[in-house]
Amino acid sequence: MAADGIPSALPAAITIEDLHPDVLTRTLRLLDGPALAAASCATSRLRALAAQPCLWEDLCLSAWPSLRDPRLRDLLPSFPASHRSFFSDAFPFPDPSEESRPCQDAPAVLISSIDLFHEGEHVFSRVLETDARDPWFLGSPFRIDALDRKDEGSTLAAPISPEDLTLSWVVIDPARGRAVNLSSRRPVSVERHWYTGEIQVRFAVVLGGGEAAANAVVACGEETMQPREVNLTVQDVDGMCLNGKESLVxxxxxxxxxxxxxxxxxxxEARRRYAEYAAAKQERKERRMRREGRLDMCCIVLGVSLFLGLFAFAALR
Structure with missing residues (x-):
């Protein structure tokens, strides 16, 4: 304080640049992926701290428990920016307007990292490898089963509500260090199967410029209300399953x-895009049915005309 009793100038305000790196790192650990990415754009110091691999590794392991599998723990460090680039690939949704084009660098192996949750609680995880060069895979309808009725671990302690399920299905190309999440996270539809009575919970994203969709379906038992099957297929806008070769594209x-x-x-946005895709698929189906109906009617009229003509010819003889 000055001699005349007037306070001297106040010390300069403490800025974020004055905080210890450990304090900032602990704070950054509390953020989710989008917030951490946004924080890294604030200052050069935050950008350097937010780039720490341990932060992105913790985020990935929290979002996808299946990444704890030894096969993936060894694989992810080989990504261009390790867990950060994996998060950037797998957390946002693929842009459905991206058209598919024939490529010469189709994946030789696909790794599926699957995680199912109910009301935020982890239900099960699977890591599956698919040989994408196998002739049977290339020529058959694309389908990956993550859970089937033979799995002993498919029985839960209590029934579930299908609407509260969330699913992540990340497909990884290990050779090129790329990944994409093929699930809408939350269901796009919950329907009862007309024949088995099972509840089918569908998670889907639109791909290939709107001409295809990845469909992950969780089938729950009618009485037990527990997951019995989980599978992934790729369908075109006509509802036909693509084969392995087409799906790779x-x-x-x-x-x-x-x-x-x-x-x-x-x-x-993913659900809205899928609703548009489903509406287009239904419209094409109805148009096809009308066209087939008209064709059937023409065949009937032609058949009747031929019959009457033959009948008249026989009668006149």
Whole structure:
């Protein structure tokens, strides 16, 4: 204090640059992926701290428990920016406007990292490897089963509500260090199967410029209300399952393409895009049915005309 009793100048305000790196790192650990990415754009110091691999590794392991599998723990450090680039690939949604084009660098091996949650609680995880060069895979309808009725671990302690399920299905190309999440996270539809009575919970994202969709389906028992089957297929806009060779083109395009949407906003956009895709598929189905109906009617009229003509010819003889 000055001699005349007037306070001297106040010390300069403490800025974020004055905080100890350990304090800032502990604070950054509390952020989710989008917030951490946003914080890294604030200052050069925050950018350096937010780039620490341990932060992104913790985020990935929290979002996808299946990444604790030894095969993936050894694989992810080989990504261009380790867990950070994996998060950037797998957390946002693939841009459905990206058109699929024939490619010469289709993946030789696909690794599926699957995590199912109910009301935020972890239900199960799977890591599956698929040989994408196998002739049977290339020529048969694309389908990956993550859970089937023979799995002993498919029985839960209590029934579930299908609407509260969330699913992540990340497909990884280990050779090129790319990944894409083929699930809408939250269901796009919950329906009862007309024949088995099972509840089918569908998670889907639109791919290939709107001409295809990845469909992950969780089938829950009618009485037990527990997951019994979990599988992934790729279908075109006519509802036909693509084979392995065609699916690789779509998946490779999704891996290489842009990403869009984070969090709830991204989920809402993915559901909206799928609703448009489903409406287009239904319209094409109805148009095809009308065309087939007209063709059937023409065949009937032609058949009747021929019959009457033959009948008249026989009568006149």
């Amino acid at each position: 779509v998946l490779r395009g999704a891996m290489k393409g842009r990403r869009m949407g984070w969090g709830g906003e991204g989920e809402a």
